[in-house]
Amino acid sequence: MSKIKIAHILHSVGGVDVSLRQILQNIDTLNFENIVLHGDSDTQVLFEDKNSKSIKEYQLPIHRKISIKNDYQAIVKALKIIRKEQPDLIHSHSTKGGVIARIIGFITDVKVLHTPQAFSYLSTDKKIKRITYLFIEKILSKGKSVLLASSESELKRAIDEVGYSRSKTALFNNAITPIEKIYELSIPKTWPDKYLCTVGRPCYQKNTEELVRVMHELNKTEDIHLVLIGVGHHADQLEIVQNLVLKLNLKEKVTILNWTSREDVLHIISKAKLYISASRYEGLPYAVIESLALSIPNVVSDCDGNRDLIKNDYNGFCVKNDDTQEFSQRIIQLLKEENLHYEFSKNAKETFLKHHNIKEKINNLESIYREELK
Missing domain, CATH: 3.40.50.2000 (Glycogen Phosphorylase B;)
Known part of the structure; x- marks a missing residue:
C-alpha cells in the first residue's frame, strides 16, 4: 500500500x-x-x-x-x-x-x-x-x-x-508532545521569582494592554511581576504597551522579552505562579496548552480557544473580556489560596493528559x- x-x-x-x-x-x-x-x-x-x-x-x-x-x-x-x-x-x-x-x-x-x-x-x-x-x-x-x-x-x-x-x-x-524536560535559560533572568507570565506579541488579538491594566490593579495590594514573552513578528502594538507601562508606573513590574527559544519559553512558564491571557480571540492557544502540561493554573479571558481549555473552578478561571477588576481578583484568589492553587495545578495536568497529548x-x-x- x-x-x-x-x-x-x-x-x-x-x-x-x-x-x-x-x-x-x-x-x-x-x-x-x-x-x-x-x-x-x-x-x-x-x-x-x-x-x-x-x-x-x-x-x-x-x-x-x-x-x-x-x-x-x-x-x-x-x-x-x-x-x-x-x-x-x-x-x-x-x-x-x-x-x-x-x-x-x-x-x-x-x-x-x-x-x-x-x-x-x-x-x-x-x-x-x-x-x-x-x-x-x-x-x-x-x-x-x-x-x-x-x-x-x-x-x-x-x-x-x-x-x-x-x-x-x-x-x-x-x-503537543508531553514536556519531559525543562532546560536552563539561555537568556539572563532579570525578573523576580514571584511572577505571572503570558506568551504572545503585543497586538489587537492578544489585548496585551489589558494585562498591563490588570498588573496596575494587582500592584495596588500585591507585589507581583509579569513576564511578557514573544515580542517579534507583527508586534504592532508594542509601543502602545510600552507607553502604558510607563504611564502606569509599572516599569519595575513588567518584563517584555523578545521572541526566544521554545525551551526558554517552557522554562519561564514552568516557574510562573500563573499563566494569564486577555486575548480577544484564539484558535486553541499553544501557550495555554503548554501551561496545562506544566501544571500551571490559568486566569484567562472568556474567548474562543481560551474557554475550550480553561474551565471555571477546575483548572483556572475564565473572565469576561476587559473586566479588569474580576481578572485581578481571580489572580489574587489563586495567589493566596494555596489549596485551590494546588487543586487547579493537578487538574491542569489532567486536562492536558486527557485531551491534548x-x-x-x-x-x-x-x-x-x-x-x-x-
Whole structure:
C-alpha cells in the first residue's frame, strides 16, 4: 500500500508553526508522506519527522499582509509545486495558507483540509475590514474544502458565522508532545521569582494592554511581576504597551522579552505562579496548552480557544473580556489560596493528559486524513 501524501501550506509563524511541527514530528511515517510549502521569510528551522529526518519543503512569497503581487506569485508557484508533487490531500494552516490552498484545490481538484487557527475576520474591530474578511471566508467555504477546526469554538463559529455545513467540517484539537524536560535559560533572568507570565506579541488579538491594566490593579495590594514573552513578528502594538507601562508606573513590574527559544519559553512558564491571557480571540492557544502540561493554573479571558481549555473552578478561571477588576481578583484568589492553587495545578495536568497529548491524539488526525480520501 502506497503512502498518503499530504502537502501542508502555511505562513509558518507562532502557534501555526508549532502546530505543524507537532503534527510532522508525531504522524506515522510508514503510512504518510508530508511536504511543506511555507513563506520565504517566516522560519529558517528545518521541518523534521518523528525520526528526525528532514521533510521536503518549498518556499513561497507568503506574507501576513495582503499583497496582490506576492499573493499572485505564491499561488502560481504553489500551483506548479502541487502539480509536480501530486499530493493526495492539501492541509492548509493559517489564513493566508488557507486562501492559497483553497484556490489551488479548486484549480487542481485536490481536496483541501483547512485549519484557520482563528479566523481572519476576528483580527480587526474595523467594521468594513471585518465584513470583507468574513465575505472572503464565506466564498472560500463553498468549494470542495473541509474545515478542520482546532477547537470546538472554532468549529461552532465556522458553522454559525462562516456558513460551513456540518458535513464539511471536522475537529482535531491542537495538541503537543508531553514536556519531559525543562532546560536552563539561555537568556539572563532579570525578573523576580514571584511572577505571572503570558506568551504572545503585543497586538489587537492578544489585548496585551489589558494585562498591563490588570498588573496596575494587582500592584495596588500585591507585589507581583509579569513576564511578557514573544515580542517579534507583527508586534504592532508594542509601543502602545510600552507607553502604558510607563504611564502606569509599572516599569519595575513588567518584563517584555523578545521572541526566544521554545525551551526558554517552557522554562519561564514552568516557574510562573500563573499563566494569564486577555486575548480577544484564539484558535486553541499553544501557550495555554503548554501551561496545562506544566501544571500551571490559568486566569484567562472568556474567548474562543481560551474557554475550550480553561474551565471555571477546575483548572483556572475564565473572565469576561476587559473586566479588569474580576481578572485581578481571580489572580489574587489563586495567589493566596494555596489549596485551590494546588487543586487547579493537578487538574491542569489532567486536562492536558486527557485531551491534548498528541502522542495519544495523532491517530485521530490520521483517521481524518484517511476518511477524507474515501
